[in-house]
Amino acid sequence: MPYIYNPLYSHFQGDKLTRTELMERTTIDTILKSKVREEKRSWGKTFELKHASAVTQIGRILAQKRGLDSDLAAIMCTMHDIYVFTTGRTTDHAHKSATIAEKLLHRTKRFTEAEIKLIRGAIYNHSDKHIVSKNPYYELVKDADVLDCGLYDGVHDAYVYEKPREICKKYFKRIKDVRRELRMPKDSRWDSVEYVEQGKGYLAKGRY
Ligand SMILES: [Fe+2]
Structure with missing residues (x-):
């Protein structure tokens, strides 16, 4: 089959991605390019790829149902375990993922400070699933994460x-x-x- 280019949807290829697609691709690339060997990882790369993708889509579904911003929800969900994807380690990964996500978001120059603060906060708090916060985005990431698992x-x-x-x-x-x-x-x-x-x-x- 010849390669068919569709100008209406990127399929995550090229340099014209939306900022949400860009962060989704950055996350998947982080997993694919991580040099930490499979036997040294807390989770297999298969799970990491599946989990990052599934939590992102569940995040979109919950955002639509709850009247929240679906793109912001997708971004915080896709990056919520980025420290694990980078290092293969899970200890204190919510807090460490928040720091990595903040840096990656700044680097794109496509997010406001308020957006970065919100995304960072949702990732930072996502392991506190036993606590119910007042922030709907913090709750969304916890819910999407635990539902997928x-x-x-x-x-x-x-x-x-x-x-x-x-x-x-x-x-x-x-x-x-x-x-x-x-x-x-x-x-x-x-x-x-x-x-x-x-x-x-x-x-x-x-x-x-
Ligand atoms: Fe997770």
């Missing part, structure tokens, strides 16, 4: 494994609330902070 098999029990019980309850409430908002079917796993996936998926295969 909760769509994978094994993640329920992984949360139970790694998070204190009270925090876990708040995470699961957040997942249930977003699922309800999007009129998704009830998933009873999120009613329990016990291991409920044992015997299936990861645990059955001896992953943990």
Whole structure:
């Protein structure tokens, strides 16, 4: 098949990207170009690519439903884990991602100080999913992030494994609330902070 150029949509190619597309491509390039080897990464690059993309699209959906700016939502969602994508490490990644995102946004000269402050703040706070803030964008990134993670098999029990019980309850409430908002079917796993996936998926295969 010959290459067909469509002048009406970039497909993320070339130098005429919108600023939202530019930040999405910058994020994906960060993952693809990261030199940290797969076995040294906290997450596989496959997950990083899937998660960055999925959270961005969920962010757009939530922004439309909530009457928020869909482009700003997409940008904060796409970059929310940029430190992990750069270094392969997850420790304190919300705060460190915020610093990296701020630098990348400044460099483009396509964002106002107020926009950068808002994007930075949403990324900085995104790991505090047990806290409900008054900022709708901060809440949007937390919701999009946790909803995507909760769509994978094994993640329920992984949360139970790694998070204190009270925090876990708040995470699961957040997942249930977003699922309800999007009129998704009830998933009873999120009613329990016990291991409920044992015997299936990861645990059955001896992953943990
Ligand atoms: Fe995330």
